Amino acid sequence: MTPNKSGPINGRVVLSETELINKSADFNSFMQKRRSVRSFSDKNISPEIIKNCIRAAGSAPSGANKQPWQFVIIGDSALKRRIRKKAEEEERNFYSERAPQKWLDDLKPLATNADKPFLEEAPYLLAVFEKKYEMTGGIKNISYYSKESTGIATGILIAAIHNAGLSCLTYTPSRMNFLNEILNRPAHERPFLILAVGYPSPEYIYPDIKRKGLDDIALFIL
Numbered sequence: 001m002t003p004n005k006s007g008p009i010n011g012r013v014v015l016s017e018t019e020l021i022n023k024s025a026d027f028n029s030f031m032q033k034r035r036s037v038r039s040f041s042d043k044n045i046s047p048e049i050i051k052n053c054i055r056a057a058g059s060a061p062s063g064a065n066k067q068p069w070q071f072v073i074i075g076d077s078a079l080k081r082r083i084r085k086k087a088e089e090e091e092r093n094f095y096s097e098r099a100p101q102k103w104l105d106d107l108k109p110l111a112t113n114a115d116k117p118f119l120e121e122a123p124y125l126l127a128v129f130e131k132k133y134e135m136t137g138g139i140k141n142i143s144y145y146s147k148e149s150t151g152i153a154t155g156i157l158i159a160a161i162h163n164a165g166l167s168c169l170t171y172t173p174s175r176m177n178f179l180n181e182i183l184n185r186p187a188h189e190r191p192f193l194i195l196a197v198g199y200p201s202p203e204y205i206y207p208d209i210k211r212k213g214l215d216d217i218a219l220f221i222l
Protein backbone atom coordinates (compact mmCIF):
# COMPACT_ATOMS: atom_id res chain seq x y z
CA MET A 1 0.00 0.00 0.00
CA THR A 2 1.62 3.26 -1.07
CA PRO A 3 1.01 6.12 1.34
CA ASN A 4 -0.26 8.46 -1.38
CA LYS A 5 -3.04 6.17 -2.66
CA SER A 6 -6.47 6.46 -1.06
CA GLY A 7 -8.09 3.15 -0.24
CA PRO A 8 -9.66 1.11 2.55
CA ILE A 9 -7.47 -0.79 4.99
CA ASN A 10 -8.85 -2.69 8.00
CA GLY A 11 -12.19 -0.98 7.49
CA ARG A 12 -10.60 2.47 7.58
CA VAL A 13 -9.90 4.70 4.63
CA VAL A 14 -6.24 5.44 3.92
CA LEU A 15 -5.96 9.02 2.77
CA SER A 16 -3.32 10.67 0.66
CA GLU A 17 -0.63 12.68 2.41
CA THR A 18 -2.21 15.92 1.18
CA GLU A 19 -5.55 14.86 2.61
CA LEU A 20 -3.89 14.00 5.93
CA ILE A 21 -2.18 17.37 6.09
CA ASN A 22 -5.44 19.15 5.29
CA LYS A 23 -7.43 17.12 7.79
CA SER A 24 -4.91 17.69 10.57
CA ALA A 25 -4.77 21.43 9.78
CA ASP A 26 -8.59 21.64 9.74
CA PHE A 27 -8.81 19.84 13.08
CA ASN A 28 -6.25 22.19 14.57
CA SER A 29 -8.18 25.26 13.33
CA PHE A 30 -11.35 23.79 14.75
CA MET A 31 -9.80 23.05 18.14
CA GLN A 32 -8.24 26.52 18.34
CA LYS A 33 -11.80 27.86 18.44
CA ARG A 34 -12.55 25.99 21.67
CA ARG A 35 -12.86 28.32 24.63
CA SER A 36 -13.91 27.85 28.21
CA VAL A 37 -17.21 29.51 28.98
CA ARG A 38 -18.23 30.73 32.43
CA SER A 39 -21.74 31.94 31.66
CA PHE A 40 -24.38 29.88 29.87
CA SER A 41 -27.71 30.47 28.16
CA ASP A 42 -30.67 28.46 29.43
CA LYS A 43 -31.32 26.98 25.97
CA ASN A 44 -32.30 23.32 26.22
CA ILE A 45 -30.00 20.55 25.05
CA SER A 46 -31.08 17.05 24.08
CA PRO A 47 -29.60 14.40 26.40
CA GLU A 48 -28.79 12.37 23.27
CA ILE A 49 -26.03 14.89 22.44
CA ILE A 50 -24.51 14.45 25.89
CA LYS A 51 -24.79 10.67 25.61
CA ASN A 52 -22.89 10.71 22.32
CA CYS A 53 -20.16 12.88 23.82
CA ILE A 54 -19.82 10.51 26.77
CA ARG A 55 -19.70 7.55 24.37
CA ALA A 56 -16.82 9.28 22.59
CA ALA A 57 -15.05 9.84 25.92
CA GLY A 58 -15.45 6.13 26.60
CA SER A 59 -13.34 5.41 23.51
CA ALA A 60 -10.26 6.75 25.33
CA PRO A 61 -7.23 4.53 25.80
CA SER A 62 -6.62 3.45 29.39
CA GLY A 63 -3.97 1.63 31.40
CA ALA A 64 -4.52 -2.14 30.85
CA ASN A 65 -7.92 -1.19 29.38
CA LYS A 66 -9.41 -0.68 32.83
CA GLN A 67 -11.49 2.31 31.66
CA PRO A 68 -11.26 3.77 35.15
CA TRP A 69 -13.77 6.60 34.74
CA GLN A 70 -17.28 7.28 35.88
CA PHE A 71 -19.37 10.11 34.49
CA VAL A 72 -22.40 11.44 36.35
CA ILE A 73 -24.68 13.61 34.22
CA ILE A 74 -26.68 16.13 36.20
CA GLY A 75 -29.57 18.03 34.66
CA ASP A 76 -31.76 18.23 37.75
CA SER A 77 -32.07 21.84 38.99
CA ALA A 78 -32.27 20.98 42.68
CA LEU A 79 -29.12 18.87 42.46
CA LYS A 80 -27.28 21.58 40.52
CA ARG A 81 -28.27 24.06 43.26
CA ARG A 82 -26.86 21.76 45.95
CA ILE A 83 -23.60 21.38 44.05
CA ARG A 84 -23.34 25.14 43.58
CA LYS A 85 -23.96 25.77 47.28
CA LYS A 86 -21.27 23.31 48.38
CA ALA A 87 -18.81 24.44 45.71
CA GLU A 88 -19.23 28.11 46.65
CA GLU A 89 -18.58 27.27 50.31
CA GLU A 90 -15.27 25.69 49.27
CA GLU A 91 -14.49 28.58 46.95
CA ARG A 92 -15.11 31.25 49.60
CA ASN A 93 -12.69 29.42 51.84
CA PHE A 94 -10.20 29.04 48.98
CA TYR A 95 -10.30 32.68 47.83
CA SER A 96 -10.22 34.19 51.32
CA GLU A 97 -7.92 31.76 53.16
CA ARG A 98 -6.33 28.81 51.40
CA ALA A 99 -5.18 30.21 48.07
CA PRO A 100 -1.58 31.40 47.95
CA GLN A 101 -1.23 34.97 46.62
CA LYS A 102 0.60 33.72 43.50
CA TRP A 103 -2.36 31.52 42.59
CA LEU A 104 -4.78 34.43 43.08
CA ASP A 105 -2.54 36.61 40.89
CA ASP A 106 -2.50 33.94 38.17
CA LEU A 107 -6.31 33.78 38.27
CA LYS A 108 -6.76 37.55 37.89
CA PRO A 109 -6.81 37.60 34.05
CA LEU A 110 -9.69 35.09 34.16
CA ALA A 111 -11.75 37.35 36.45
CA THR A 112 -12.96 34.40 38.49
CA ASN A 113 -14.22 34.68 42.06
CA ALA A 114 -16.06 32.55 44.62
CA ASP A 115 -19.43 32.94 42.88
CA LYS A 116 -20.22 30.08 40.51
CA PRO A 117 -23.63 30.82 38.95
CA PHE A 118 -22.72 28.68 35.92
CA LEU A 119 -23.21 25.61 38.11
CA GLU A 120 -26.94 26.36 37.99
CA GLU A 121 -27.14 28.07 34.59
CA ALA A 122 -25.56 25.30 32.55
CA PRO A 123 -28.17 22.78 31.38
CA TYR A 124 -25.80 19.96 32.32
CA LEU A 125 -23.05 19.36 34.81
CA LEU A 126 -20.90 16.35 33.99
CA ALA A 127 -19.11 15.16 37.11
CA VAL A 128 -16.08 13.06 36.23
CA PHE A 129 -14.74 10.54 38.73
CA GLU A 130 -11.45 8.66 38.59
CA LYS A 131 -11.79 5.08 39.76
CA LYS A 132 -8.82 3.88 41.76
CA TYR A 133 -10.36 0.43 41.57
CA GLU A 134 -13.64 -1.22 40.75
CA MET A 135 -15.57 -3.85 42.72
CA THR A 136 -16.60 -6.66 40.39
CA GLY A 137 -18.46 -9.54 42.02
CA GLY A 138 -16.98 -8.66 45.42
CA ILE A 139 -13.45 -8.68 43.98
CA LYS A 140 -11.28 -5.57 43.97
CA ASN A 141 -10.23 -4.85 40.40
CA ILE A 142 -7.33 -2.37 40.57
CA SER A 143 -6.84 0.32 37.90
CA TYR A 144 -3.50 1.42 36.48
CA TYR A 145 -2.71 4.99 35.56
CA SER A 146 -6.26 5.92 36.47
CA LYS A 147 -5.46 9.63 36.63
CA GLU A 148 -3.80 9.71 33.22
CA SER A 149 -6.55 7.58 31.68
CA THR A 150 -9.35 9.73 33.12
CA GLY A 151 -7.52 12.85 31.95
CA ILE A 152 -7.37 11.51 28.41
CA ALA A 153 -11.06 10.53 28.49
CA THR A 154 -11.93 14.00 29.74
CA GLY A 155 -9.90 15.57 26.92
CA ILE A 156 -11.85 13.55 24.37
CA LEU A 157 -15.08 14.54 26.12
CA ILE A 158 -14.18 18.24 25.88
CA ALA A 159 -13.34 17.84 22.18
CA ALA A 160 -16.63 15.97 21.60
CA ILE A 161 -18.61 18.74 23.33
CA HIS A 162 -16.87 21.33 21.16
CA ASN A 163 -17.45 19.21 18.06
CA ALA A 164 -21.18 18.98 18.89
CA GLY A 165 -21.37 22.79 18.82
CA LEU A 166 -21.60 23.25 22.57
CA SER A 167 -19.26 24.86 25.08
CA CYS A 168 -18.06 23.85 28.48
CA LEU A 169 -16.08 24.93 31.49
CA THR A 170 -13.59 22.63 33.15
CA TYR A 171 -14.32 23.36 36.78
CA THR A 172 -12.31 22.15 39.75
CA PRO A 173 -13.41 23.34 43.18
CA SER A 174 -10.24 23.11 45.25
CA ARG A 175 -11.89 20.46 47.44
CA MET A 176 -14.43 18.23 45.74
CA ASN A 177 -15.17 15.41 48.16
CA PHE A 178 -18.67 16.80 48.66
CA LEU A 179 -19.45 15.35 45.21
CA ASN A 180 -19.20 11.78 46.54
CA GLU A 181 -21.83 12.54 49.13
CA ILE A 182 -24.19 14.55 46.92
CA LEU A 183 -23.94 12.12 44.00
CA ASN A 184 -23.82 9.01 46.16
CA ARG A 185 -20.53 7.73 44.75
CA PRO A 186 -18.25 5.36 46.72
CA ALA A 187 -15.08 6.66 48.37
CA HIS A 188 -12.72 4.90 45.93
CA GLU A 189 -14.09 7.08 43.13
CA ARG A 190 -12.11 10.29 43.32
CA PRO A 191 -13.85 13.43 42.07
CA PHE A 192 -11.73 14.51 39.10
CA LEU A 193 -13.50 17.61 37.82
CA ILE A 194 -16.84 18.99 36.73
CA LEU A 195 -17.66 20.02 33.17
CA ALA A 196 -20.45 22.60 32.97
CA VAL A 197 -21.95 22.20 29.49
CA GLY A 198 -24.26 24.38 27.44
CA TYR A 199 -24.49 27.20 24.94
CA PRO A 200 -22.49 30.28 25.85
CA SER A 201 -24.46 33.22 27.13
CA PRO A 202 -24.41 35.86 24.33
CA GLU A 203 -23.10 38.39 26.86
CA TYR A 204 -20.12 36.32 27.97
CA ILE A 205 -16.83 38.14 27.48
CA TYR A 206 -13.96 35.72 26.90
CA PRO A 207 -10.77 36.48 28.83
CA ASP A 208 -7.96 37.61 26.58
CA ILE A 209 -5.64 34.64 27.01
CA LYS A 210 -2.75 33.61 24.78
CA ARG A 211 -1.86 30.11 23.68
CA LYS A 212 1.72 29.00 23.43
CA GLY A 213 3.03 28.42 19.92
CA LEU A 214 4.28 25.14 18.52
CA ASP A 215 7.92 25.98 19.27
CA ASP A 216 7.02 26.64 22.91
CA ILE A 217 5.31 23.30 23.45
CA ALA A 218 7.16 20.89 21.17
CA LEU A 219 10.69 19.83 20.47
CA PHE A 220 11.19 17.95 17.22
CA ILE A 221 14.11 15.55 16.96
CA LEU A 222 13.71 14.27 13.42
Ligand SMILES: Cc1cc2nc3c(=O)[nH]c(=O)nc-3n(C[C@H](O)[C@H](O)[C@H](O)COP(=O)(O)O)c2cc1C
Binding pocket: 034, 035, 036, 037, 038, 110, 112, 169, 170, 171, 172, 173, 193, 209
Ligand atom coordinates in the same frame (compact mmCIF):
# COMPACT_ATOMS: atom_id res chain seq x y z
C1 LIG B 1 -7.66 20.96 35.14
C2 LIG B 1 -8.32 22.28 34.89
C3 LIG B 1 -8.95 22.93 35.92
C4 LIG B 1 -9.61 24.14 35.69
N1 LIG B 1 -10.30 24.70 36.72
C5 LIG B 1 -10.99 25.83 36.49
C6 LIG B 1 -11.81 26.38 37.53
O1 LIG B 1 -11.89 25.82 38.62
N2 LIG B 1 -12.48 27.53 37.28
C7 LIG B 1 -12.43 28.15 36.06
O2 LIG B 1 -13.07 29.18 35.88
N3 LIG B 1 -11.68 27.63 35.04
C8 LIG B 1 -10.99 26.48 35.22
N4 LIG B 1 -10.28 25.92 34.20
C9 LIG B 1 -10.30 26.55 32.86
C10 LIG B 1 -9.01 27.29 32.58
O3 LIG B 1 -8.97 28.49 33.31
C11 LIG B 1 -8.94 27.57 31.06
O4 LIG B 1 -8.90 26.35 30.38
C12 LIG B 1 -7.70 28.37 30.69
O5 LIG B 1 -7.77 29.66 31.25
C13 LIG B 1 -7.54 28.49 29.17
O6 LIG B 1 -8.70 29.07 28.59
P1 LIG B 1 -9.49 28.34 27.44
O7 LIG B 1 -10.01 27.05 28.00
O8 LIG B 1 -10.57 29.29 27.05
O9 LIG B 1 -8.51 28.07 26.33
C14 LIG B 1 -9.61 24.72 34.40
C15 LIG B 1 -8.96 24.06 33.36
C16 LIG B 1 -8.35 22.85 33.59
C17 LIG B 1 -7.71 22.11 32.44
